[in-house]
Structures are given as structure tokens and as C-alpha cells.
Amino acid sequence: MITRKTSRGIIVLAVLTIVSLWGSRERVxxxxxxxxxxxxxxxxxxxxxxxxxxxEQGQPAxxxxxxxxxxxxxxxxxxxxxxxxxxxQVDAVWxxxxxxxxxxxxxxxxxxxxxxxxxxxxxxxGNWSELDTRDVSVEVTPQTxxxxxxxxxxxxxxxxxxxxxxxxxxxxxxxxxxxxxxxxAIN
Numbered sequence: 001m002i003t004r005k006t007s008r009g010i011i012v013l014a015v016l017t018i019v020s021l022w023g024s025r026e027r028v029x030x031x032x033x034x035x036x037x038x039x040x041x042x043x044x045x046x047x048x049x050x051x052x053x054x055x056e057q058g059q060p061a062x063x064x065x066x067x068x069x070x071x072x073x074x075x076x077x078x079x080x081x082x083x084x085x086x087x088x089q090v091d092a093v094w095x096x097x098x099x100x101x102x103x104x105x106x107x108x109x110x111x112x113x114x115x116x117x118x119x120x121x122x123x124x125x126g127n128w129s130e131l132d133t134r135d136v137s138v139e140v141t142p143q144t145x146x147x148x149x150x151x152x153x154x155x156x157x158x159x160x161x162x163x164x165x166x167x168x169x170x171x172x173x174x175x176x177x178x179x180x181x182x183x184x185a186i187n
Contacts, residue, residue: 003030013090060088062140076105087143087169094169095119096138110138118145120172123166129155131174133165143169151176157185 017121050065068081083101087094101112118131134149145167153160153174160183162176 041075042071045069046071062087078103078105083112089169091124092120092122092172095121096134096136108140110140112136112138116147118167120169127155129153131165131167145169148177159183 007135015061046069048067049069050063052060053062054063061141062115063086064080064083066080066083070079071077072079081099083098085094085096085098085101087096096112096116096118098112098116101113102111103109113135116133116136118133119128119137120130121128129169131153132148133151136145136147138145146165148164150163151165160180162174162178162180164177165174166177167174
């Protein structure tokens with residue numbers, strides 16, 4: 001048999017439970033108000049990110065992945081660790097890797113820092129060429145790159161080296177600036 005004191009305790013406990021459930025339900029139903037006037041210049045860090053840009057026809061134009069991206073809104077500069085950049089063209093794909101990179105806020109200027117490797121592979125033939133250097137400045141829209149550091153180029157047969165380079169990725173041409181040496185394979 002339940003005593004009068006126990007039954008009152010059960011009733012009080014039931015009433016408190018109902019009030020608690022009703023109170024928590026009301027807070028859940030409140031939707032947050034939209035925030036206005038948010039400053040778009042945030043200081044942020046992205047880990048294991050991948051970003052893709054598409055051309056006017058919706059085809060991939062440029063993709064980038066890396067384990068870490070830090071954005072500094074005061075400098076308007078993004079710093080990327082171990083970036084892998086892939087530039088898609090109609091007839092070829094360019095792969096660019098570096099130890100680190102910086103990207104301007106307008107995403108038009110990329111500075112590849114440390115050891116830089118640039119590979120180009122023709123889609124139709126599979127022919128490839130590889131370029132190794134350091135510290136490369138890339139202009140995104142004109143698809144050009146420059147460096148004043150030692151450069152080596154190898155295409156599986158021929159080897160060319162020099163100091164400094166201007167590279168035009170649209171026309172697949174490059175010019176070594178000084179101390180050029182070449183070894184050509186003769187078939």
C-alpha cells in the first residue's frame with residue numbers, strides 16, 4: 001500500500017516532469033533570427049579541403065586540394081600547406097605541387113613556394129613532361145608561371161635545364177632565361 005506522503009511525491013514529480021518537458025519544447029520551437037551585416041572577411045582555417053572552379057560551360061577548369069588552408073583577412077592572403085593544383089585544358093591537364101602556397105583574395109595570383117613540381121599530360125596521346133624548380137609565381141587567368149630559380153624539364157626522353165623560366169600553359173611553351181643546357185634523345 002502506498003502512503004499518502006509517497007503518492008504526493010509521485011504527483012509532484014509528475015507535474016515537474018510535465019512542466020520541464022513543456023518548457024524545453026518551447027525553447028526548441030524558437031527559430032534563430034537571421035543575422036544582418038556580417039563582415040565577409042573571416043579569419044578561418046580549413047582542413048583537408050578541396051575546391052573546384054568551373055568554366056562557362058560547366059566543365060572543370062581548376063581544382064585544388066590540400067591538408068590545410070589558413071585565411072588572413074587583414075593581409076587578404078590564404079596560406080596553403082602541400083597544395084595539389086590541377087588545371088584542366090581542352091587537350092591537357094596540368095598538375096602543380098609545392099611545399100606551400102599563398103593565394104591572393106581575388107584568387108588570381110598563386111605563389112608556389114619551396115620545391116615545385118609541374119607536370120603536363122596530353123589527353124589524346126598520353127605524352128607528358130615534367131618540370132622541377134622552386135618558388136613559382138602563377139597568374140591564374142592568363143595561365144602563366146615564372147621563376148628565377150634553377151629549372152629542369154624532362155619529357156621521358158629529353159632533358160633541359162637552366163636558370164629562370166617563363167611558362168605559358170595555354171600555348172605549352174616555356175623559355176629558360178640563362179645558363180641553358182640540353183640533352184636530346186636521338187631515335
